Amino acid sequence: MNAAAKVKRIGVLTSGGDAPGMNACIRAVVRCGASHNLEVIGIRRGYKGLFAKDFVELGPRDVANIIQRGGTFLETARCEEMKMPGGVEKAALSLRERGIDGLITIGGDGTFRGATALAEAGDVKVIGVPGTIDNDVYGSDYTIGFDTAMNTALDAIDKIRDTASSLQRPFFIEVMGKARGFLALGVGIAGGAEEILIPEVETSIEAICEAIRHNIATGKKSSIIVVAEGDDAGGAIQIARQVGEQMGIEYRICILGHVQRGGSPTARDRILASKLGNMAVQALYQGKSGYMVGEVGGREALTPLEDTWRLSKELSPGLLQMVKVLAT
Numbered sequence: 413m414n415a416a417a418k419v420k421r422i423g424v425l426t427s428g429g430d431a432p433g434m435n436a437c438i439r440a441v442v443r444c445g446a447s448h449n450l451e452v453i454g455i456r457r458g459y460k461g462l463f464a465k466d467f468v469e470l471g472p473r474d475v476a477n478i479i480q481r482g483g484t485f486l487e488t489a490r491c492e493e494m495k496m497p498g499g500v501e502k503a504a505l506s507l508r509e510r511g512i513d514g515l516i517t518i519g520g521d522g523t524f525r526g527a528t529a530l531a532e533a534g535d536v537k538v539i540g541v542p543g544t545i546d547n548d549v550y551g552s553d554y555t556i557g558f559d560t561a562m563n564t565a566l567d568a569i570d571k572i573r574d575t576a577s578s579l580q581r582p583f584f585i586e587v588m589g590k591a592r593g594f595l596a597l598g599v600g601i602a603g604g605a606e607e608i609l610i611p612e613v614e615t616s617i618e619a620i621c622e623a624i625r626h627n628i629a630t631g632k633k634s635s636i637i638v639v640a641e642g643d644d645a646g647g648a649i650q651i652a653r654q655v656g657e658q659m660g661i662e663y664r665i666c667i668l669g670h671v672q673r674g675g676s677p678t679a680r681d682r683i684l685a686s687k688l689g690n691m692a693v694q695a696l697y698q699g700k701s702g703y704m705v706g707e708v709g710g711r712e713a714l715t716p717l718e719d720t721w722r723l724s725k726e727l728s729p730g731l732l733q734m735v736k737v738l739a740t
């Protein structure tokens with residue numbers, strides 16, 4: 413995976429769902445690249461930009477005033493063409509034609525599947541940077557955008573708590589996170605949720621009803637039930653309907669949706685994005701390829717790209733038990 417030859421011109425792209433902090437990461441890549449006298453080429457709309465040859469030269473002044481902006485100024489896409497036969501070879505050819513010998517891909521597991529294939533194609537050195545609000549990537553404790561999304565969802569939950577307790581209604585609040593429960597668990601704990609429903613743990617409608625009954629009997633004014641969008645029992649609508657039918661109570665549902673993906677990145681996300689962008693350039697500069705940069709236990713970590721999507725990141729098992737204790 414490591415090769416001695418140094419890179420001279422590096423490409424950077426953002427792919428998949430955008431995440432707050434991606435701009436801060438692009439800025440770090442461009443400026444760290446410039447400090448090593450590397451040319452940096454932005455590729456617009458993720459891997460799609462490789463097929464469309466949509467390139468833009470980026471210097472330090474081109475990334476001024478973006479560290480605080482949500483989304484990604486390079487734009488992003490989910491690219492089906494990469495998965496088609498011959499797609500990876502075509503993408504590699506496009507990089508070669510533009511003289512790009514190192515590529516930094518910022519995104520989640522889908523992005524890294526493509527990045528793994530590109531790194532294996534051998535022409536270009538590839539380094540991944542984890543950027544997704546889902547925090548579901550193996551090889552980094554936190555992904556860029558997760559902290560901001562948690563805080564955005566938390567702001568909404570705090571507001572909902574005001575109305576939920578005033579009218580004494582249970583609320584089912586659905587958060588994103590794809591097939592994993594990191595976002596739900598994080599915002600649920602921070603928002604003092606009475607119940608957190610995540611795909612990693614089987615959901616029992618009876619247990620939710622029992623918890624709400626207990627809350628009412630012990631004088632709680634509100635029950636906030638945070639539902640991960642990928643929960644096995646369905647989304648907030650399906651779960652709330654079943655609970656409502658069994659208990660004969662009034663309830664409300666709030667699906668936070670794409671609000672969670674937008675907004676100015678938190679300080680924590682900007683710092684993480686800056687560190688990982690810088691680290692990705694250093695890795696390429698040292699001739700490394702086929703890795704994702706990340707932080708594990710507060711330390712810099714390089715993880716083989718393939719492991720980032722083949723291996724599953726663990727949720728802290730004790731946290732759900734803690735939620736039950738704290739919600740009493």
Ligand code: F6P
Pocket residue numbers: 429520544545546588589590641673
């Ligand atoms: O992966 C990020 C994410 O926001 C997920 O949490 C969510 O399931 C998905 O993307 C939504 O994708 P789209 O923006 O394509 O609807």
